[in-house]
Amino acid sequence: MQAETRLLTPDSEHLAFAAMMLAQGRLVAMPTETVYGLAADARNAHAVAAIYEAKGRPSFNPLIVHAPDLPTAMTIGEFGIQARQLADAFWPGALTLVVPLRAGSGIASLVTAGLETVAIRVPAHPVAQDLLHSFGGVVAAPSANPSGRISPTTAQHVMAGLGGKLAAVIDAGPCEVGVESTIIGWQGGLPVLLRPGGIPAEAISDALGQRLTMPAANADPNRPAAPGMLSSHYAPGAPVRMNATTAQGDEYLIGFGPVSGEITLSPSGDLVEAAAHLFDALHRADETGRPIAIAPIPDHGMGRAINDRLRRAAAPR
Numbered sequence: 001m002q003a004e005t006r007l008l009t010p011d012s013e014h015l016a017f018a019a020m021m022l023a024q025g026r027l028v029a030m031p032t033e034t035v036y037g038l039a040a041d042a043r044n045a046h047a048v049a050a051i052y053e054a055k056g057r058p059s060f061n062p063l064i065v066h067a068p069d070l071p072t073a074m075t076i077g078e079f080g081i082q083a084r085q086l087a088d089a090f091w092p093g094a095l096t097l098v099v100p101l102r103a104g105s106g107i108a109s110l111v112t113a114g115l116e117t118v119a120i121r122v123p124a125h126p127v128a129q130d131l132l133h134s135f136g137g138v139v140a141a142p143s144a145n146p147s148g149r150i151s152p153t154t155a156q157h158v159m160a161g162l163g164g165k166l167a168a169v170i171d172a173g174p175c176e177v178g179v180e181s182t183i184i185g186w187q188g189g190l191p192v193l194l195r196p197g198g199i200p201a202e203a204i205s206d207a208l209g210q211r212l213t214m215p216a217a218n219a220d221p222n223r224p225a226a227p228g229m230l231s232s233h234y235a236p237g238a239p240v241r242m243n244a245t246t247a248q249g250d251e252y253l254i255g256f257g258p259v260s261g262e263i264t265l266s267p268s269g270d271l272v273e274a275a276a277h278l279f280d281a282l283h284r285a286d287e288t289g290r291p292i293a294i295a296p297i298p299d300h301g302m303g304r305a306i307n308d309r310l311r312r313a314a315a316p317r
Ligand code: TXA
Pocket: 032, 034, 035, 036, 037, 038, 061, 062, 063, 064, 096, 098, 112, 115, 117, 118, 119, 121, 141, 142, 143, 144, 179, 180, 181, 182, 183, 185, 194, 195, 225, 226, 227, 228, 229
């Protein structure tokens, strides 16, 4: 338990302090281009356990390892030809690759929840890059929110959800992408879309010259391929109604394009802008305590990731 959480500006002195905290096995919330991550030394089982504790997260949920570059990532996972192709095309960036765990990687088994695969990402955010270089290791970092709640896209979201449970939050302003990374794994040798996210699935299949498969439906529901896919995962406190064109009763309407709401994700109907504003809008709506209604979002490109998050937010609990 860490009683005082320091809010840090991302200058070199503060990053050195944050890196020292990581080296001591403590938790630091770091900005990435997707969402803020709750980082701990991925080789320190105790530090990783503190992530699960701080988030109150179900213990079977494996975490994403964040590395500064591909050579470092290759010391942790085994990259096949397609994984290499995707890393070359999209790293650093909003793509996570689930690859076989390399023997002797030293990654705490709590990170992979005992699986023989590991999820790895090289983030593009300059502050995440500086922190990883200053730390000199790799960090496990799920989104920095209490389990089952909305992902944080500002340092203030992190403080509101987890303040007092981590050593420091590095404040680098709002995240540019605003939804989590796209997760790709392989099943039976075929590339599988495990979670839609910041990089459109279409761009990934274009890079591979091959269509992506959906995850096997017969997977054990208690050990999902991507447990982030548990249905009510991104839940605000109040009910959420999708495809709404007007507010009913006391609803807080989140608009998009022609549907204007109390807050509007993108008045011009730009899906990338909408993704960047999504979680902040849900946080604001949630703070009102009123039921939430949200305008229809086209289901292509970044819209697929947005609708995926919204369906989870809307799922009955
Ligand atoms: O954008 C992001 O990816 C953010 C930022 C902080 O980098 N991180 C993030 O982490 O969303 P998290 O822990 O909230 O999501 C991890 C996802 C979960 O859905 C988990 O099931 C999946 O990655 N995952 C991790 N390891 C896996 C594995 N070995 N096999 C399949 N899925 C895995």
